[in-house]
Amino acid sequence: MVDSRVARRYATALFQAALKADIVRAVESDLELVSGLLTQSEDFRNYLNAPYASREDKLARLTRIFGDRVTALSMGAIRLLVEKGREDSIVGIHSQFVAQRRSSEGIIYATVTSSEALSPEHKDALLQKVAIVLGKRIDASFVVDPAVIGGVKIAYENFVLDGTARGTLGKLRERLRYELLKQTN
Secondary structure (H helix, E strand, C coil), X not given: CCCHHHHHHHHHHHHHHHHHHCCHHXXXXXXXXXHHHHHHCHHHHHHHHCCCCCHHHHXXXXXXXXXXXXXXXXXXXXXXXXXXXXXXXXXXXXXXXXXXXXXXXXXXXXXXXXXXXXXXXXXXXHHHHHHHHHCCEXXXXXXXXXXXXXXXXXXXXXXXXXXXXXXXXXXXXXXXXXXXXXXHC
């Protein structure tokens, strides 16, 4: 079981070291490579998390696979994680590292949901408007969900800006329910 507090602590330490060495993007890319392999390859993930494989064997194999592909700082962090038995935290560390990089650069991550795929021009215009309103740059992923009927829903941090037809109808339903209950009392 992965503990998010552990991932946050390792990510913070790694981020600070990468910031000091001015290689934040390179380390992020390295973590993306390693966590991508862990996510995509069930065999590799099972081997890395297997209690029967010795730490020395895991370290040797990881050095063979990633030694010439990642920075020395990233390789040192991976070695430390294996030595401490925290191999299962690599994916969480990657996501925490990305979150810290975004935060340090004043970037907010948002998920934009629409009923149909947006054109690149619409995406840019939407992100510019949201960036002006929030006063920060936006890094977004776009999701198509026909259930929203029409409009756009933007979810960021702990907030949701719902401009969808479904959301508007839901608000109208709640308002009518409130007014109806108010009249009966």
